[in-house]
Amino acid sequence: MTSTIAPAIEFASVSKSFGETAVLSDITLSISVGERTVICGPSGAGKSTLIRCINGLEQHQRGVIRVDGERLTRAAPSLRHIRAQVGMVFQGFNLFPHMTVLENCTVAPRTALGLTRQEAEGRAQALLRRVDLPGLGGRYPSQLSGGQQQRVAIARALCMQPRILLLDEPTSALDPEMVQEVLDTIVGLTDLGMTMVCVTHEMSFARRLATRVVFMDEGRIVETGPPTELFDTPQSVRLQRFLGSLQALP
């Protein structure tokens, strides 16, 4: 097969272990440009580790990861090149608490991309409007609700104009009443055409967002397919059991 466009993200037989425990076992996965992948599975399945390997926050031990055709290594130039294209939203927001919302959004564009203050602030203001937080640029993170903080974190990541956006359980640390606003914000980003990889436990959100769902368990990919197919006709016992456990929740 001669593919003209390299996949956005490619895992080839990737493995990782912490000591004796294997967290990722022989992961092979190809994510095309513009695809929106949701990774689900029970806790401890290796979902977060998988997503954190993509921008080198965790190092894999065996196999090859390519991002936009570039092989990920531990070398600083490779990491910088890949991170320039990969944005990330964390479970715990990880905003810089001593900086205002606007400073959070402009520090990286100004220093890492060399934008002027005006350019960076213009970009930040536009994206803050996009995540429905206009006029909050002067606030500090501590003055915002959890949902607002996570939306700032999304805007902050987008300010770097990434081609790939990683979301690591973006609503798991939120109070229930704030989950929806963040999920709606994320679904609202689909028209940007970014490649998105999202770890989440919100199954109805997964249906709205994903073009593909990857189900993981015990460090392996068990099943993968479009959301309707995977959720409505799960093939494996493990996926059936996992979906059953979610329905059992109140």
Next chain:
Amino acid sequence: MSLGDAPLAGYGGQLAAGLVLTIEVSLSSYAVGSVFGLLGAAAKLSRSRTLHLCAGLYTTLVRALPELLLVLLAFYVIADRIEQFGVVVNPFVVAVVALGFIQGAYITEVLRGAVLAIPRGQREAAQALNLYPLTYLRRIVAPQALRHALGGLGNIWLNATKDASLISVLGIFADVLKVSSLAAAATKRYVFFYGVAGACFLAITLVSMALLERLRRDLSRAYLT
């Protein structure tokens, strides 16, 4: 002799000069100590075993030994050795470096703890945003660490102002404590002159505390909801 000077029995000028010297020694030694502290903390936070060991030795030894012993060692042993090579050593510099070396050990520990108190997610966010390591240190680590460290650094500073009077044992410095005790002995007005010395230190402390409080408020502005 002016009327206002009368209670000071002619020691007013010397006391003022002594106070200035005390403040000079405090500020200079604290600046030197900050450099030692930054280096020490960097070594303790580094991955190098050798640097770890060196910094561990430094903080353990310096914190174990009496300040006075270290000042005497610096003056009568180390400075003396250096002068044997034909280099003239400025006693003020020796005193300031010796005191700074001592403060640096305490500053090392405070800064190390302050950096470790920064949540891991801050580093990950900086990495994901592709911040340069230097930008990360300057814009993310330094301001947050300073806020965590401020209490400890303030304590070390207040100690520094008092430790500055250790140099009086070297005989050649007339800091505010030394002048006061000379004046007290000469006039037999011990309560008064030791009181003056105490008042000077109290004044330094009160001014320091006001400045520290303002700094604390500036650094905490982002955290008040």
